[in-house]
Amino acid sequence: MTDFDALTPEALRARGSMKWNRRGPEVLPMWVAEMDYPLAEPVAEAIDAVVARQGFGYAEVDDRVPRAFADFAERRLGMSVNPEWTTVVPHVLAGIEVAIDVFTPKDAGVVVTTPAYMHFLEIPGLTGRQAVDVPLLETPGAQTVDEQWHLDLDGIERAFAEGARSLILCQPYNPVGKVFSREELAALARIVAKYDGWVISDEIHAPLTMPGIRHIAYASVDETAASHCVTVTSASKSFSIPGLPCATVTLHTQQAHQRFIEGAHPDHLYGATTLGMEANIAAFTHGDEWLDEVRAAIWANTLRLKEFVDAELPGVEYLPGQATYLAWLDLRQTGLGDDPGSWLAEHGKVWLNSGADFGANGAGFARLNLATTTAILEDGLGRIKGALDAR
Numbered sequence: 186m187t188d189f190d191a192l193t194p195e196a197l198r199a200r201g202s203m204k205w206n207r208r209g210p211e212v213l214p215m216w217v218a219e220m221d222y223p224l225a226e227p228v229a230e231a232i233d234a235v236v237a238r239q240g241f242g243y244a245e246v247d248d249r250v251p252r253a254f255a256d257f258a259e260r261r262l263g264m265s266v267n268p269e270w271t272t273v274v275p276h277v278l279a280g281i282e283v284a285i286d287v288f289t290p291k292d293a294g295v296v297v298t299t300p301a302y303m304h305f306l307e308i309p310g311l312t313g314r315q316a317v318d319v320p321l322l323e324t325p326g327a328q329t330v331d332e333q334w335h336l337d338l339d340g341i342e343r344a345f346a347e348g349a350r351s352l353i354l355c356q357p358y359n360p361v362g363k364v365f366s367r368e369e370l371a372a373l374a375r376i377v378a379k380y381d382g383w384v385i386s387d388e389i390h391a392p393l394t395m396p397g398i399r400h401i402a403y404a405s406v407d408e409t410a411a412s413h414c415v416t417v418t419s420a421s422k423s424f425s426i427p428g429l430p431c432a433t434v435t436l437h438t439q440q441a442h443q444r445f446i447e448g449a450h451p452d453h454l455y456g457a458t459t460l461g462m463e464a465n466i467a468a469f470t471h472g473d474e475w476l477d478e479v480r481a482a483i484w485a486n487t488l489r490l491k492e493f494v495d496a497e498l499p500g501v502e503y504l505p506g507q508a509t510y511l512a513w514l515d516l517r518q519t520g521l522g523d524d525p526g527s528w529l530a531e532h533g534k535v536w537l538n539s540g541a542d543f544g545a546n547g548a549g550f551a552r553l554n555l556a557t558t559t560a561i562l563e564d565g566l567g568r569i570k571g572a573l574d575a576r
C-alpha cells in the first residue's frame with residue numbers, strides 16, 4: 186500500500202474537497218463518505234482524456250455506462266443487469282427521488298430504516314411524501330454486525346398496511362456496514378409484494394465487501410424481489426469519484442423500465458457529465474485490481490480499528506462491518522451523551538459524523554471513515570483516545 190500511504194494531509198487538503206476543507210487544518214476529517222486514496226490509474230487516464238479533448242459540452246448519454254455496469258454487476262456483484270433497462274442519471278439520490286415519484290402514489294409513505302444515510306430521511310419530503318421511520322432492531326451483546334442489526338419486518342409490514350408503498354433499502358448498509366442475508370431480503374420481498382409496493386435498493390457500496398463476504402443484490406434474491414426492485418448505484422463511492430456526476434437506475438422487467446422512462450420527467454434524469462460517465466466506464470471495466478487493493482487497505486484499517494477500540498477505548502464498542510469503509514462506533518457507554526461526534530470534534534480535533542444525524546436511534550454513535558492511510562488513521566485514533574483520557 187505504499188502509494189496510498191504516501192498521501193499527506195496537506196496533499197489531501199490541496200484537492201479542494203469538502204471533506205478536507207470544511208473545517209480548519211487543526212481538525213482531522215474522518216467524516217463524509219469519500220475516500221482519500223488516489224484514483225485507479227485507468228480512471229485517472231479516462232478523466233485526463235476527457236480534459237485533453239475538452240469534453241465539457243452537454244453529455245451525450247448512450248448505452249456505454251449501462252453496458253459497463255452490467256458486465257461489472259455480473260462479474261463482481263452477483264447480479265444480472267439488462268443494460269436496456271438501465272438509465273443514466275446524475276446522482277444516486279436523484280435516481281431514488283425520481284423512482285419514488287414515478288412508482289408510488291403521492292400520499293404513500295416511504296419507509297426508511299434507521300440509522301439511515303441522512304439524505305434518505307429527506308428524500309421522501311422532496312417528493313411531497315412522508316418518511317416513515319422503522320428503526321432497525323438491535324440485538325444487545327451481538328458479536329457481529331450481522332447479528333447486531335436486523336430489519337424490523339413486523340414494523341415494515343405495519344407501515345405498508347398503513348399506506349406506505351416503498352422502502353429505501355441500503356444494501357450494503359451505510360452506516361452499520363451490514364450486508365443483509367438472502368433470507369432477510371426474501372422476507373422483505375414477500376411483505377412488499379403483498380402491498381404491491383417497491384424497494385428502491387441503493388447498492389452504491391456493493392463493490393466494497395470485506396474478505397469472505399459476498400454482496401447480495403436485492404434484485405438477485407428471487408423473481409418477486411426483482412419485479413418490484415429499483416436498483417440505484419454508481420461507481421462513485423467505491424472508486425473515489427463522488428464529485429463526478431453519473432449514476433444508474435436499473436429496473437428488472439421491461440414493463441417497470443417502460444413505466445420509469447414514461448413517468449420520469451427528462452429534466453429530472455438529466456445531468457450526468459462526460460467526465461462522470463467516462464470515469465464510471467473505466468472504473469467498471471478496468472478497476473478490479475485497484476478495487477481489490479483498496480478493499481485490502483480498508484480491511485487492514487478495520488482490523489486496526491477493532492484492535493485499538495478493544496485495547497484503548499474503554500466504553501466504546503465497535504463491530505467490524507461486512508462492507509463499506511464506514512465504521513459505526515457505539516459510544517453510548519462513554520457518558521458523552523447523544524452527540525459524541527461533536528464532542529470529539531471539539532475536544533479531540535477529529536471529525537466523525539454525528540450518529541444522531543442518521544436518525545433518533547443514532548444518538549450516542551459516531552461514524553468514522555476508514556478509507557484513508559494508516560498514518561491518518563493512527564493520528565485519528567490517537568486524537569480520540571487523547572480526548573477520552575483527558576476527561
Ligand SMILES: Cc1ncc(COP(=O)(O)O)c(C=O)c1O
Binds near residue numbers: 279387389
Ligand atoms: C448509501 C449512499 N447512497 C448515496 C450516496 C450519495 O450518492 P450520490 O452522490 O450519487 O447521490 C452516498 C454517499 O455517501 C451513500 O452512502
